[in-house]
Amino acid sequence: GAVVSQHPSWVICKSGTSVKIECRSLDFQATTMFWYRQFPKQSLMLMATSNEGSKATYEQGVEKDKFLINHASLTLSTLTVTSAHPEDSSFYICSARGLAGVPYEQYFGPGTRLTVT
């Protein structure tokens, strides 16, 4: 089946630093990738949608200058949290949708837990 990986699985950083999270589709080409944020005991909130080779589309209320998304290839998207603060601590999950196969299904990565101290 389709596999999506995320790296790192968890990261701790100091306030004011930047952190990059990678999302890779391992065995399929992902035309579209999605980034979600999940607070403890809460649902997934869509942050942005990115298509390979074009700028990401951010959801209302998500700061595009703070959460930089790059989708440079059909198998890799990155989310960079710039100048991180403790309130950015969260579980970040990516998902990917492929070119072929089941067009309506998204495949989710295992998530990255970010803790900002």
Add this chain to the structure above:
Amino acid sequence: AQSVTQLDSQVPVFEEAPVELRCNYSSSVSVYLFWYVQYPNQGLQLLLKYLSGSTLVKGINGFEAEFNKSQTSFHLRKPSVHISDTAEYFCAVRNQAGTALIFGKGTTLSVSS
């Protein structure tokens, strides 16, 4: 706009008992419906989906769901649960023209012996 309501935030059940996790959606257009399961500190795994056709959908791990258009519901059921079914369950909707999934707030299923 679409929305998803999961009517129960927590559902405690005993092992081998049946369970139903409720999900209602609102949308003015045709939608696709999904149920995902999330184990602690992990991503989401697709349990089942409704795209079209038969309203009774069977998924993995013995789960099934029934799409009811008149009641705008997509409840998840399992006739006999196991301890290993303890997890967070999310109902999600996506319209046919859209791309992203809209998730409900989740239901915590706790199975005890």
